[in-house]
Every structure is written in structure tokens, then in C-alpha cells.
Amino acid sequence: MGHRCCSKQKIKRGLWSPEEDEKLLRYINTHGHKSWRLQRCGKSCRLRxxxxxxxDLKRGSFTAEEEQIIIDIHRILGNRWAQIAxxxxxxxxxxxxxxxxxxxxxxxxxxxxxxxxxNLLSSHRRSSASTISNMHKKSNSIFIMSSHTPNAPVETTFQTFSSLPKPPPNIVQTPSTIVTSEYQTSAIVSNKFSSDLPYDLLVNNGSNICSPSYMNPTAVELSNNENIANWVSRVNVDDFSGQTLEEVTQVQVQQEKDKICEDTVTDVREANKDNLERSVSFESSNFDFGLLESVLSSEFISHDLSCMDELAWNF
DNA sequence: AATACTTTCAACCGCAGGATC
DNA sequence: AGATCCTGCGGTTGAAAGTAT
Structure with missing residues (x-):
């Protein structure tokens, strides 16, 4: 069964000819894209x-950077192409x-x-990696570690896992497993939701983390500098070959926390100077609430978020 | 050169939600 | 309240192009 509007009348379907494109462009230039009732189904016109x-469309093949962005966001959101796009x-x-x-x-x-x-496909798992892989399922971080075998092709160096937080704040999960660089693998470093990490800035005001209206405006404003993509950080396992994951975790988490806290503390001080009473325009914000919401409502983070209530911005 | 097979991607489908009449 | 239209989305299809035999 065709689309309602198409089934009612004889409307052309299939590939668009250059003439039709031109006609549609002329129509849009004259009338704007408000009404889509031409000789084609309105839906088809709109899609075209x-x-x-x-x-404003970009042509040509995707760049490596675009590809990596797609992979990174898809890892978090799944097949939500519109969000990714x-x-x-x-x-x-x-x-x-x-x-x-x-x-x-x-x-x-x-x-x-x-x-x-x-995740690694079962057929590709080795025993040395399975521990880490299983660990990933239990862990609750969006930190990503990447590693590669010395002879591995470049494009195979980003084997990444990720997951999002569940456990109560202040508990940094540190799985203890030896990290080796002999197997191309990835590992979860730790839980990023420690009480002094930037998420606190976003959730310090209530249980509904998805809604900007529940957020502390100052905090949101301060978070504008942090694109969601920056929440995912990579560290190179090779640098820590031979150390326990726990050791690596502690070092990396501490560095990440230090960096983030340093940035946010600076921001807070700047904001205080600028008078915190001024309102924040969400519309003009660079912060991507759409993606934030998607991330937070995705199945990845289907855990109970009530633990967020406990988070507080203690400054 | 001809055919078979594979890949790419534009377009379609079906559904949902909102606006309007 | 119900019909219709618009918009947005993710999944699917199939024609065209590319590649292998």
C-alpha cells in the first residue's frame, strides 16, 4: 500500500529527473518549503x-573524521541516524x-x-580479552581505551567499548586486570560519575537529568564548553603495558578529573565574576541538549538514574 | 564482450506525533 | 472528534553502477 496522498491520485514515483529537480527548486524559491503539493507526492518532494x-548539503565521500564521529556517536546512540547526522x-x-x-x-x-x-564478536574473542570484555558489560563508564597490536593495520586501532554510568556516585569502579598490549583490545577504565566530575554540573538540581529546565542554569552555561563528544576520552593502553588496569585507571581517572575540575573551576570563577544572576539562553547555547537527551534516554543508560539525585555541586 | 554477482544509495514505506480545519 | 496534511524518523527496496568471472 502506498502513502495515502500517493494512492489517491496518479502521482509520479521513482527517480527524479533533472527537469523535475529544477521545477521543484523553482517552486521552493518562489513559494518556500511550506507546501509540498506538486505533481509528486508531497512527501517525495520534501525528501528530495x-x-x-x-x-547546504555537503557532497562527496565521508572523511575519516566524519567516519569516526559516526562510529563514536553510534556507539552511544545506536541507529539514531537523524541525531548522528x-x-x-x-x-x-x-x-x-x-x-x-x-x-x-x-x-x-x-x-x-x-x-x-x-563489542568484540564472539568469534573474535580470545581468552585474554574475554575478561575485559565481560568487565565492560558490568562497568559503567564512557571512558574509552584503545590499543593495538604492533603490526595491526591503522584502521583497526580503535577497538572501543563504552557504557554509561549506573552506580552511586563517589564510587569509582576499578576492575583489576592486567592490561597488555599484545592483544588488540579495549577496556573500560572506570566510572566517570564520581562526585566531582562535570556531570555534577549538569544534574545538581534534580532527578530529571534529561530536562534542561531542571538544570542549574549556571551549571549548564559552564558546561557549554564541553561538547558531548569530549565526554568520551581516549587513552592509549600501550602506554601502560604491564600495569594493572586498576593502576591505569587511577592514573587516567585522576588526570581526567584534574583536567575537568581545573576547567570547570576556572569557569565557575569566571562566571561568578560575571554575575551569576544573568539568565542563560538555552537556544543560543552551544551545548547540545538534543544529543544529551538522546544519550541519557538511550538504552545504554536505561539504568535507574535516581542515583543522580545524590549528586551535588559542592563548590 | 557477455553475463553474473555485488555494492551503493536514492527513494520509498510505514509509523508516530503535531497542527490545522 | 475526526480527517487531512506536514514533519520526522528508521527500516527496506530496487535500479544503477561497479566488479568479477
Whole structure:
């Protein structure tokens, strides 16, 4: 069964001809993109405009950077192409989806990764990695560690896991397993939700972490500098070969905390100087609430968030 | 050169939610 | 209240292009 508007009348379907494109462009230039009732189904016109005719679209193949962004966000959000596309200016959800299905998916599989979960596929797991892999399932961090075998191809060096926080604050989970660089693997470092980490800034005012209205405006403003992508940090396991994961964890977490706290403390002081009473415009904010909301409401973070209530910004 | 097979990606489908009449 | 339209989304399809035999 076709779309309602298409089934009612004889409307052209299939590929668009250059003449039709031109006609649609002329129509949009004259009438704007408010009404889509042409000889084609309105839905088809709209789609053609969004996916092909829009002037701000970027053409050509995806760059390595774009690919990495897609992988990183997909790891957190899953197949939410529209959300992912929002972080790639000039790219459409359809484009991202097609690129994923035709390229990235295969690449991940060839690397032994499950494209849906980003975990190692069972067939690629070795005993030395299984411990870490299982650990990942239990752990609650969005820290990512990457490692590679000395002879591994460059594109296989980002084998990453991630997950999001569940346990109560102040508890930094530190799985103790020897980290080696002999096997290409990834490992969870620790729980990022310690009480003095930047998430606190975002949730210091209530249980509904997803809603900006529950957030402390000052805190949100201060967080504007931190894009969600920066929440995911990478460390190189090779630098810590031979150390226990616990040791690596403590060092990395401390460094990350120090850096973040340093930044946020500076920001807070700056903000205090600037008079904290001024209101914050969410619309003008660079902070991506859409993605934040997506992340927080994704199945990755389906855990009970009530523990967030306990978080407080103790400054 | 011809055919078969694979890949790519534009377009479609179906659904949901909101706005309008 | 119900019908219709618009918008947005993720999944799927199939024609065209590319590649292998």
C-alpha cells in the first residue's frame, strides 16, 4: 500500500529527473518549503529537497573524521541516524545511514566488532580479552581505551567499548586486570560519575537529568564548553603495558578529573565574576541538549538514574 | 564482450506525533 | 472528534553502477 496522498491520485514515483529537480527548486524559491503539493507526492518532494536539493548539503565521500564521529556517536546512540547526522553539517540522516550500512558496518565486522553493540564478536574473542570484555558489560563508564597490536593495520586501532554510568556516585569502579598490549583490545577504565566530575554540573538540581529546565542554569552555561563528544576520552593502553588496569585507571581517572575540575573551576570563577544572576539562553547555547537527551534516554543508560539525585555541586 | 554477482544509495514505506480545519 | 496534511524518523527496496568471472 502506498502513502495515502500517493494512492489517491496518479502521482509520479521513482527517480527524479533533472527537469523535475529544477521545477521543484523553482517552486521552493518562489513559494518556500511550506507546501509540498506538486505533481509528486508531497512527501517525495520534501525528501528530495532534504536529501538532495538543499543548498547546504555537503557532497562527496565521508572523511575519516566524519567516519569516526559516526562510529563514536553510534556507539552511544545506536541507529539514531537523524541525531548522528546533526553532528555532521551538510550530511543527511539518509546519507549517514547508507554510509553506515555500506561501509562502516563491514569495516567493524572485519575488525571483529559487532556493529550494533561495538563489542568484540564472539568469534573474535580470545581468552585474554574475554575478561575485559565481560568487565565492560558490568562497568559503567564512557571512558574509552584503545590499543593495538604492533603490526595491526591503522584502521583497526580503535577497538572501543563504552557504557554509561549506573552506580552511586563517589564510587569509582576499578576492575583489576592486567592490561597488555599484545592483544588488540579495549577496556573500560572506570566510572566517570564520581562526585566531582562535570556531570555534577549538569544534574545538581534534580532527578530529571534529561530536562534542561531542571538544570542549574549556571551549571549548564559552564558546561557549554564541553561538547558531548569530549565526554568520551581516549587513552592509549600501550602506554601502560604491564600495569594493572586498576593502576591505569587511577592514573587516567585522576588526570581526567584534574583536567575537568581545573576547567570547570576556572569557569565557575569566571562566571561568578560575571554575575551569576544573568539568565542563560538555552537556544543560543552551544551545548547540545538534543544529543544529551538522546544519550541519557538511550538504552545504554536505561539504568535507574535516581542515583543522580545524590549528586551535588559542592563548590 | 557477455553475463553474473555485488555494492551503493536514492527513494520509498510505514509509523508516530503535531497542527490545522 | 475526526480527517487531512506536514514533519520526522528508521527500516527496506530496487535500479544503477561497479566488479568479477
Amino acid at each position: 529537497w532534504i536529501n538532495y536539493l538543499r543548498p 546533526k553532528h555532521l553539517p551538510g550530511r543527511t540522516d539518509n546519507e549517514v545511514k547508507n554510509f553506515w550500512n555500506s561501509c562502516i558496518k563491514k569495516k567493524l565486522i572485519s575488525q571483529g566488532l559487532d556493529p550494533q553493540t561495538h
